[in-house]
Amino acid sequence: MKPTPLNFVSIIASVRTGRIGPDIARWFLEQIDAGGPEFEVIDLAEPTGAGTTRMLEHADGFVIVTPEYNHSYPGELKILIDAHRSEWKHKPVMFVSYGGMSGGLRAVEHLRTVFAELYAVGTRNGVVIHAPWSHVDDGILTLDDTAAASARQAMDELIWWAELLKPERPARARGVA
Known part of the structure; x- marks a missing residue:
């Protein structure tokens, strides 16, 4: 039996004026693009709705692209997380x-x-990514090979977890196990 393809969602958490979150998300996706999995993107600076819920529900895993605001994460991301519960589970x-x-x-x-x-x-x-604004020129983030390797390694781990957890979700949703 052929395994079903994995679905991933990338969430851009920054909404501030002058943000570089989309540049960082684009850089990340470019690092894993060569034969890598496909992503849907949720940008919290854009309106969200039923389509967002559907994307989260059908995702097998998530990549959260987040800045640090006041020693924590953006409030808009907290709102998204709290507005959904079962969509994150397992x-x-x-x-x-x-x-x-x-x-x-x-x-x-x-x-x-x-x-x-x-x-x-x-x-x-x-x-x-430390001080990314010093690595962005005209909307293009340029980082060294070590950062690119880190992105690929992190994605490999995300895929591993997604493959491991995917078969368990239907049983757990039915209350089995």
């Missing part, structure tokens, strides 16, 4: 964070506890 979540000295790691640490409460699995590996 699915892996990987983080691409960015910010100043911490590279957004404080935002990720807060998100790990929130997603754990929703029975989602936060992956160990992710991508951390």
Whole structure:
């Protein structure tokens, strides 16, 4: 029996004027694009609705692209997370964070506890980008090969978790196991 393809959703959490979240999300997807999985993108700076719920529901895993705002993550991301519950359950979540000295790691640490409460699995590996604004020129983020390798490694782990968890979700949804 041929396995069904995996579906992933990338969520751009920043909504501030002058944001570089879309540039970072684009860079990440370019690093894994060569024969990699397909993604749908939810940009929280754009209106969300029933289509967002459908995307989250059908996703096998998530990539959260988030800045660090005031030692945590954006409020708009919290609203999205709290507006959905079952859509996150038994699915892996990987983080691409960015910010100043911490590279957004404080935002990720807060998100790990929130997603754990929703029975989602936060992956160990992710991508951390320190001071990304100094690496963006005309909307293009340019990082070294180490960062690109980090993105591919993190994606490999997300795929592993998604493949592991996907067959379990229907049984758990029915209350079996």
